[in-house]
Amino acid sequence: MQKITPCLWFDDKAEEAANFYVSIFKNSKIGDVTYYGKEGYEIHGRKEGSVLTAEFEIEGQKFVALNGGPIFKFNEAISFQVHCETQEEVDYYWEKLSESGDEKAQQCGWLKDKYGLSWQIVPIDLIKMLKDKDKKKSERVMKVMLQMHKLDIAKLKRAYEGMQ
Numbered sequence: 001m002q003k004i005t006p007c008l009w010f011d012d013k014a015e016e017a018a019n020f021y022v023s024i025f026k027n028s029k030i031g032d033v034t035y036y037g038k039e040g041y042e043i044h045g046r047k048e049g050s051v052l053t054a055e056f057e058i059e060g061q062k063f064v065a066l067n068g069g070p071i072f073k074f075n076e077a078i079s080f081q082v083h084c085e086t087q088e089e090v091d092y093y094w095e096k097l098s099e100s101g102d103e104k105a106q107q108c109g110w111l112k113d114k115y116g117l118s119w120q121i122v123p124i125d126l127i128k129m130l131k132d133k134d135k136k137k138s139e140r141v142m143k144v145m146l147q148m149h150k151l152d153i154a155k156l157k158r159a160y161e162g163m164q
Contacts, residue, residue: 007064009072010115014065017115018054021063024096031055031062044069079110079118083127087153093121094150106149123153129160140164 010017015033022028034053036046046052046067054065082097084090097119098111105112109121129141137160144159145151158164 002062005062005064007066008074008117009066009068011070012050012067013115014067015051015054017117018056018063018065020113020115021058022056024093025058027060028056028058031057036067074112074116074118076105076110076112076118079120081120081122084121084123087123090121090123090151090153093119097121108145108148109151111150121151123151123156125153126151126156129156132160137162 008014008017018030022030032053032055033051036044036048036050036052038048041048046069051067053067056063056065082093084093094111097113098106100114102112102116105118109126110118111121112118126141126145130138132138140159140162141156144155144164148155
């Protein structure tokens with residue numbers, strides 16, 4: 001068992017969300033699903049036999065999705081970064097994760113999926129360019145990135161090289 005497991009609070013779509021995420025990432029799987037029983041109904045108000053938690057794993061990272069009710073919502077203070085080696089990967093994860101999501105929340109490689117969870121679709125090359133000791137190069141990249149929704153590796157590289 002991994003030492004720390006993120007628990008994602010959903011109103012009532014935990015199992016659906018777990019299946020959605022597992023369908024997107026190649027190296028992933030669904031784990032155990034637990035169900036509400038009679039005990040605690042006066043507190044949780046959930047029908048006996050409805051899903052309490054759904055465990056899932058993406059690229060070796062385990063998660064728990066919890067059906068906890070409408071009390072809490074996701075916000076941008078927590079997001080998951082997906083590191084991509086190619087533009088094709090960026091395009092794939094952007095398309096899949098943003099499907100039916102909040103288009104107004106798309107900025108600088110960030111998106112919000114249909115469950116309200118925030119993701120950052122990040123080209124590995126961007127990280128390298130932003131860490132460059134040549135501040136002029138990294139600042140050009142930052143300026144171009146801040147104008148994007150989905151990140152475009154070719155445009156970022158042109159900015160890095162000073163060929164905007």
